[in-house]
Amino acid sequence: MAGAGGGGCPAGGNDFQWCFSQVKGAIDEDVAEADIISTVEFNYSGDLLATGDKGGRVVIFQREQENKSRPHSRGEYNVYSTFQSHEPEFDYLKSLEIEEKINKIRWLPQQNAAHFLLSTNDKTIKLWKISERDKRAEGYNLKDEDGRLRDPFRITALRVPILKPMDLMVEASPRRIFANAHTYHINSISVNSDHETYLSADDLRINLWHLEITDRSFNIVDIKPANMEELTEVITAAEFHPHQCNVFVYSSSKGTIRLCDMRSSALCDRHSKFFEEPEDPSSRSFFSEIISSISDVKFSHSGRYMMSRDYLSVKVWDLNMESRPLETHQVHEYLRSKLCSLYENDCIFDKFECCWNGSDSAIMTGSYNNFFRMFDRDTRRDVTLEASRESSKPRASLKPRKVCTGGKRKKDEISVDSLDFNKKILHTAWHPADSVIAVAATNNLYIFQDKIN
Amino acid sequence: MLSKGLKRKREEEEEKESLAVDALWLDPGHAAVAQAPPTAASSSLFDLSVIKLHHSLQQSEPDLRHLVLVVNTLRRIQASMAPAAALPPVPSPPAAPSMADNLLASSDAALSASMASLLEDLSHIEGLSQAPQPLADEGPPGRSIGGVAPSLGALDLLGPATGCLLDDGLEGLFEDIDTSMYDNELWAPASEGLKPGPEDGPGKEEAPELDEAELDYLMDVLVGTQALERPPGPGR
Numbered sequence A: 001m002a003g004a005g006g007g008g009c010p011a012g013g014n015d016f017q018w019c020f021s022q023v024k025g026a027i028d029e030d031v032a033e034a035d036i037i038s039t040v041e042f043n044y045s046g047d048l049l050a051t052g053d054k055g056g057r058v059v060i061f062q063r064e065q066e067n068k069s070r071p072h073s074r075g076e077y078n079v080y081s082t083f084q085s086h087e088p089e090f091d092y093l094k095s096l097e098i099e100e101k102i103n104k105i106r107w108l109p110q111q112n113a114a115h116f117l118l119s120t121n122d123k124t125i126k127l128w129k130i131s132e133r134d135k136r137a138e139g140y141n142l143k144d145e146d147g148r149l150r151d152p153f154r155i156t157a158l159r160v161p162i163l164k165p166m167d168l169m170v171e172a173s174p175r176r177i178f179a180n181a182h183t184y185h186i187n188s189i190s191v192n193s194d195h196e197t198y199l200s201a202d203d204l205r206i207n208l209w210h211l212e213i214t215d216r217s218f219n220i221v222d223i224k225p226a227n228m229e230e231l232t233e234v235i236t237a238a239e240f241h242p243h244q245c246n247v248f249v250y251s252s253s254k255g256t257i258r259l260c261d262m263r264s265s266a267l268c269d270r271h272s273k274f275f276e277e278p279e280d281p282s283s284r285s286f287f288s289e290i291i292s293s294i295s296d297v298k299f300s301h302s303g304r305y306m307m308s309r310d311y312l313s314v315k316v317w318d319l320n321m322e323s324r325p326l327e328t329h330q331v332h333e334y335l336r337s338k339l340c341s342l343y344e345n346d347c348i349f350d351k352f353e354c355c356w357n358g359s360d361s362a363i364m365t366g367s368y369n370n371f372f373r374m375f376d377r378d379t380r381r382d383v384t385l386e387a388s389r390e391s392s393k394p395r396a397s398l399k400p401r402k403v404c405t406g407g408k409r410k411k412d413e414i415s416v417d418s419l420d421f422n423k424k425i426l427h428t429a430w431h432p433a434d435s436v437i438a439v440a441a442t443n444n445l446y447i448f449q450d451k452i453n
Numbered sequence B: 001m002l003s004k005g006l007k008r009k010r011e012e013e014e015e016k017e018s019l020a021v022d023a024l025w026l027d028p029g030h031a032a033v034a035q036a037p038p039t040a041a042s043s044s045l046f047d048l049s050v051i052k053l054h055h056s057l058q059q060s061e062p063d064l065r066h067l068v069l070v071v072n073t074l075r076r077i078q079a080s081m082a083p084a085a086a087l088p089p090v091p092s093p094p095a096a097p098s099m100a101d102n103l104l105a106s107s108d109a110a111l112s113a114s115m116a117s118l119l120e121d122l123s124h125i126e127g128l129s130q131a132p133q134p135l136a137d138e139g140p141p142g143r144s145i146g147g148v149a150p151s152l153g154a155l156d157l158l159g160p161a162t163g164c165l166l167d168d169g170l171e172g173l174f175e176d177i178d179t180s181m182y183d184n185e186l187w188a189p190a191s192e193g194l195k196p197g198p199e200d201g202p203g204k205e206e207a208p209e210l211d212e213a214e215l216d217y218l219m220d221v222l223v224g225t226q227a228l229e230r231p232p233g234p235g236r
Helices: A288-292 A333-344 B004-026 B039-058 B064-086 B096-129 B150-157 B163-175 B212-229
Strands: A018-024 A037-042 A048-053 A057-063 A077-084 A089-091 A096-098 A104-107 A115-120 A125-138 A162-178 A188-191 A197-201 A205-210 A218-222 A235-240 A247-252 A257-261 A273-275 A296-299 A305-309 A313-318 A327-330 A354-356 A362-366 A371-376 A382-386 A402-404 A413-415 A427-430 A436-441 A444-450
Touching: A018 A077, A037 A104, A037 A427, A037 A436, A037 A444, A048 A104, A048 A115, A077 A125, A077 A162, A104 A188, A115 A188, A197 A235, A205 A235, A235 A296, A247 A296, A288 B064, A296 A354, A305 A354, A313 A362, A333 B039, A354 A427, A362 A427, B039 B064, B039 B212
Parallel strands: A188 A235, A402 A413
Antiparallel strands: A018 A444, A037 A048, A048 A057, A057 A077, A089 A096, A104 A115, A115 A125, A125 A162, A188 A197, A197 A205, A205 A218, A235 A247, A247 A257, A257 A273, A296 A305, A305 A313, A313 A327, A354 A362, A362 A371, A371 A382, A427 A436, A436 A444
């Protein structure tokens, strides 16, 4: 695998070696519900890494410039800004509490010195501006240094205010609030390649917004049946194509992906392409539909492929082939025999996300027991790694993990029954260019880097 | 609420049954439903699914995805259990198959009714709270009315400002409540034993064959959803 992208095998045959870099978050045994990380996202350059949590807070980390005196230590991520994005709300009409949990964060491409991101909870999307202030003006004519207004008649001379340096201050301010457009829970937001519009998707509808306009949105997909008794399918994820501003996809709870072209009609209820893998009759069970439900869909950076995550596998699709996926990677096939108990404890409904590396040569997704999986598409190799405090020594290499399914458990293997299903890695992110990954394990954010670089 | 203690016990039984079912599913050679699963397993899964549906419906705002997936799974299980209803009752376990079938028959109607009325309720409430969707007369057309199903169009075009929708919505909220259930002595606490009631509830025909615990459980499902549908009083 060539190129600067991470996670695979360069021409020399050396495997990438993932090493612990940093961990953010408290070490306490008792994790506060509000601190559970619910979304992770790098910005377009990878210099900023944002996390959202169940308490409605957003924490942004910034990568430090590389230190020439310590060439082996790549730029570390340190806290850049923290702010409360969403507060718990009460819908008085329905007598319902609206959770403040941040479901998704999406960055806008940077156009000036400030950074912009969209964050959303179940009902409301907000556009945040994060800007730096490292200078302030001194020597105003009409007010004192402490802000008190001067009497204009007392002023005898005029001066030009001078800009003086001050300690860096990072301010986050809400610039737009996009509310009241979703009856059901928002599961996805996606910024369009035109950088002017974005979509938001809930269980039954997808809306198109203009970033400047908050009191209007256009409904582009509506799968709500006329009679709610007939409801059998919901929208689970949606994303715009990275280059074609008229194309987007959305996935469903029945394991289907629909690609829509906004040029063909205003209401995209009829898809342009329909991606579904036929069910394998030999593995059919009561839980077939639940495990086929797609929890995440992501276009590759190139825009030629897309990836879908269902409960047990990750599938890579060629946009030109609707009948079946190009590749299917098993994430934790050993759980197939456990579906009944996973149904009982509701783990079968967990929604795992997936992500591509910068060069689209590798993909990553999470699992249980704080395991996460990486698949190299070129070499067809895969690895299971663990995000744990035990392997958190600086620059320590991560040891591949293995789950034992059969009878005899080898040393260092872990048996399926010993897996901790409360330790789920649902959210992962890959730096857009470098071999740096961010893995959210409950309330901790782990950052791993590749040793070779 | 009725017979919380009995209900809890039933849930414990469910866990035990589920563990047994788990052992069944753990067998790697067990190719899912390629062969018809034993009735006990299906019945246990069915009960588990009913419990899940019940819990889901009890949420103030149910997770629609979870709800839809559980309902669809329930339908699958029902479909696989249906053939068993045609067979004569198997000697052992003695009354299990017929009880399961009766529970199926009564539960299905009750479930469908509960599910349907809840989802209808959701859509009525949505009609009340939805901000008016603007017709796109400027910029790129957002939606053409002609291409939309009339009912959807009506819901989206009419906002809360329109009096008639509000009236319909309120009526819709009230119309599902069937107070006859509360008059039915059949739903008395188990300790008083079963008495034939004057009203007909959905499960009345099967009453003599239904277990007390199962009746109570069914009652909880129905009352749970009815409580959910009951709107806040006018004073709020």
